[in-house]
Structures are given as structure tokens and as C-alpha cells.
Amino acid sequence: MSAVKSAGLSVTELEQRLGCRLPERSADGQARSAALMADSWDDRTPTSLVAYTSAGSVAIIANREVGEDLVTRQGETLKCTLLIPRVDDASQPGAIADAAGGSGEGGSTRSIYAALAGVSGYLGQFTVKGRVGGEVVDIAPSLLTAHKPFDIVLDLGEPAQLECEMLPPGYFAPGTDGEALERALAEIPELVGEFDKPRYFNYNPDICAHGASGIRACTRCIDACPTLAISSAGECIEVNPYLCQGGGSCATACPSGAISYAFPLAGDLLASLRRVLADYYQSGGLAAQVLVYDGDSGREWLRQHAESLPENIIPCEVEEIGALGMDVWLCALAYGAVAVTMLCMPGTPPSVRRELEEQRLFAAAILQGMGHDPDGIRLREASDEAALMSALGEASTGQALEAATFQPQNEKRTNIRLAVEHLYEQAPAPAETAPLPAGAPFGELLVNDKTCTLCMACVSVCPASALSDGGSEPKLNFIEWNCVQCGLCESACPEDAIQRHTRFVYDPRLRRATRVLNEDKPFHCVSCGKPFATTRVIESMREKLSGHWMFQKPEAVKRLEMCEDCRVKDMFKDGGGLLDAHDDA
Ligand code: SF4
Ligand code: SF4
Missing domain, CATH: 3.30.70.3270 (Alpha-Beta Plaits)
Known part of the structure; x- marks a missing residue:
């Protein structure tokens, strides 16, 4: 499958795509509009879909008073089970038991006391575990409920059963935030039916550095994933596509490119960026800066700030900023951007920020080694508006390099190589090598x-x-x-x-x-002359075994200098030298 070249956008379509109208007060602003209209930015190679099915069975985890109120509010349209947490006590008649006053099996709601022991899964497939007399059991079958597993979980427990930076689809843990609870209550009834989303990643186990021969090495994608969707599976990793929400920091962190972002592919995104930058300069714009933001709160931020931003800023909306790493940033500079700014919103998960910052340091060191501005790639907080605006203002005076003409690829290390080769040709102070921070993938x-x-x-x-x-x-x-x-x-x-x-x-x-x-020099068998080891291996063996009782006789030492075949023959010759050595002990 390949991406289809876009036909361009009208003024209204561009406005819809960005969620706002960009000013055109200057030549830069006019060039920007012309460039953005010339390319729809949505040329994307299709990816497969991940489907969810939810029948609307909701597990509400809450104390009895709060929970019964929620069940009353949701129970009319949904099948609710109120799980009231309690401490496991083997002396009680049943650690999972109907609460007095529950409407009982067969009704649309049911109230259960349970010693909860964890929740796993995703929309349409949640498993809630409970502890009974020290044993952990799946609650839904224990309840003999007709609707199992649970489709949705509303967890008001403190702490919530699931604690990760990005919760799985269908799981709500508003804590004590009243507004978040109201949003969850409004959203839950909408989560009944069939849903799908793109499969966001590709994985090539052949170049994965997770492990080999029983040794565990790289775990960068596992550590970087805010949804806990990635786990170790022997010498490879495994991604649960239902938990993956496309954060993309796995692909950014991956040193080999074994895991990569699939929607969009790096090549598709970079092809758009390259066309837009080329059109911007052809239309008379100067010193283009690329501003990368997410399509959720970042889009809203752009709407609020579009008027006050320098007009040389090319907005680049992506689903998640964590999916864009060193390869995209360096290519953007090679294609003529004077700076790339990644906009972190308050909701950007800490693991994504950490990963982006680490990658930024690697890229900065590579730029510095050529004499280019290491601050050409920046991570900025939307919440620190003064620092953000000042950084965007400073970069507006930068001098663009001659734009590279290479075709972007879908392979991360190839894109980095091509970009650096181009940037090196125009390096103000090229060094032969640059030291990189620990953990860098080169x-x-x-x-x-x-x-x-x-x-x-x-x-x-x-x-x-x-x-x-x-x-x-x-x-x-x-x-x-x-x-x-x-x-x-x-x-x-x-x-x-x-x-x-x-x-x-x-x-x-x-x-x-x-x-x-x-x-080293090959060591030849002293008996048949075949090369079978290195000289250093034989010397090291001789040295290590010199004090061993089996190697005190000259004929036993000589066997160390024989290939395997000759050694066996020699051992069984005339009754066997090995037995001689043993007899001496
Ligand atoms: S560190 Fe380099 S040479 Fe060593 S196993 Fe990994 S990729 Fe191969
Ligand atoms: S980060 Fe890449 S190389 Fe490392 S374990 Fe994950 S997929 Fe494999």
C-alpha cells in the first residue's frame, strides 16, 4: 500500500484542518498559507484497524453510598455491577458476596462486596480480580453473571486499581475530580457498540535488541510506553494493540527501528513536511520554523495563539508528539526549517516528556558536533508561555540552510543518516566525531x-x-x-x-x-594440522589448566593442542591417557 499524493486544500478546508485561521499580515504569513494549502498533510499509507466491541456492562468500583448513586444514574441504560471494596477476610462466609439490598442476578444492576485484587483489559474485555481466602479469582465468573467480562470500568477506589499514565480505553478513574467524574458519566453511555482505531505500530523482531541467548538487553520501548501496552516475550517484545493508544514514544525510544510508528509512517509525514517547506520558500517565505503539537489540546492552543505567533511558524499537527523523534527533527532541519519546536501540553505524559528530552539531547549533541545550533530542536511547555514565545521569536531570525533533496524513508536510522549527511555538508564547524550522552543509539x-x-x-x-x-x-x-x-x-x-x-x-x-x-593467528592441531582455535585461546587454556590434576602429564597437555577429533582418538589410544591421569590422582 502506498500513500496517495494530495490535491491541496481550499482556504476553508485549511481552516477546518487547523481548527483556526492563520494570519497573513506578512510575506511569511502569505507564503505559509500558500504552502499549507498546496498539501493536505493527510497522505497516509493505510494501516490495519483494531476493533472493540462493548455491550455496555459496567463495573463501578466505589463505596456503597457513592456507588449506589452512580448505579442509579447509569443503571437505567446500562448493566451495572457495583463492586464495593472490602478487605479479604477468610473467616467471612464469602469474600465476594452480594451486598444486602442489591437487585440480584438477572436485574440490570447488582451490588457486590469484594476484596479487589486488580483490573486488566480494555474496552469490552475487562477482567476484575478479587481475593478469596488468599486466592485471586476472576470476579465476573464468580458472580455467574450473564454479561462477562466487564466492558467498562468506572473506578472510584482510592487508589484506583489501575495506575498508569494513560488508562486503557473504557477505564475511568476520576479520583476526587468531580468534573472528570461528570465527563466519564457522560462518555460511558456512548461506549456501547463497535469501535475501531488504527493499529499505530509496526514491529520487526528480526532487528529487535530486546534479548538473545537468554540475555535481556534493550527495554526502551517497554519503559517508554505510558499505557503499559508493551511487555517482554522471551527474546522479543509484544505489543497489545488494544492497550496501545498511539503515544508513539516506543518508536521514538527504539534504537534500531524495530518498532516504528505506522500511522502516519515517518516517510509519509516527512514527505508532507518536505513539500510544505519547499512551497513556503518558493512562495517567498523566510526562516521557516516547524511547530509540532498534538491534535487535541495542542490544536486548541494553536487556535488561541495563532494571531500572536510569528508568521514563519509552520504548524505540524500530529496525533501524539511523542511519536516524533530524532529522525523527523533532523530531517525537518535538513529540509530547510531553522528550528523545530515540540509543544508539550499539561496532559503530555511524563514518560513521553522524558523520552523526548533524552532524544533531544542526543540530537543536540549531533548538531553541536557540526557547529549547528544545538537549540535548533526544542521542547517547550505550553504552560510557560513567556519562554515559549521568546524561543519562537528568537528562532525567527535564523538563517535557513539549503534544503535537502533526499526522499524520506520509513526507516529511522536511514532518515537520520541522510539528514546528518546533508547537515554535515553545510556544517559551520564540522568535527570528525561527536561525543553523545550515555544511552545514545550510536x-x-x-x-x-x-x-x-x-x-x-x-x-x-x-x-x-x-x-x-x-x-x-x-x-x-x-x-x-x-x-x-x-x-x-x-x-x-x-x-x-x-x-x-x-x-x-x-x-x-x-x-x-x-x-x-x-x-589472532589460527592455531593448528598438533596432530592433523587443521586450524581449530586461536593461538590466544590455546595459550589461555594452557595457563588456566596448568594447576589442574588432569593436565600434569605432557601427553594430557598436548591434547589441549589437538582438535576435537584427534583429542578423542588420543584419549582412547592404548588404554586412554585420560585414565592414566585419573589413576595418578
Ligand atoms: S552493542 Fe552494538 S555490537 Fe553489541 S550487540 Fe548491540 S548492536 Fe551489536
Ligand atoms: S526499543 Fe526497539 S530494540 Fe528495544 S526492545 Fe523495543 S523494539 Fe526491541
């Missing part, structure tokens, strides 16, 4: 050639083809550009001979060159 490996035995344990776990062996020669090869600094090799090395070192190499030849990290 860098080299430092191998201690005194302790490395060239066992190739590191090669076998590397998910990025950064490490390779030398075929018939004992050699450890490395391509720096491929390395995502996941640390799998470091953990797999039995000799602790590997250390990671984050940096960015600008010279494409050096970055992509195959470097030999360690090599």
Missing part, C-alpha cells in the same frame, strides 16, 4: 585484545549485524553505523572484554567501514 565498541579470546559469543547475539566473524580467520569485525549500542554483546562476553562508547561519526566511510576489533 557508537563504537572498545575491545580489550588482551582478554578477548575471539570466542564470537558477541557475534552470535548482535541483532544489528554490527559484529561479524572473519570466516576462516580468527577475527572480530565491526561496522559502527550498524551498532545500536544495545549492550547484548557486552553482556554475552565471558571475558568482560567489551565496552560500549557512545559517539557519532560523521565521515560516512569511517561510519560504514568494516573495522577489525581483534584478530
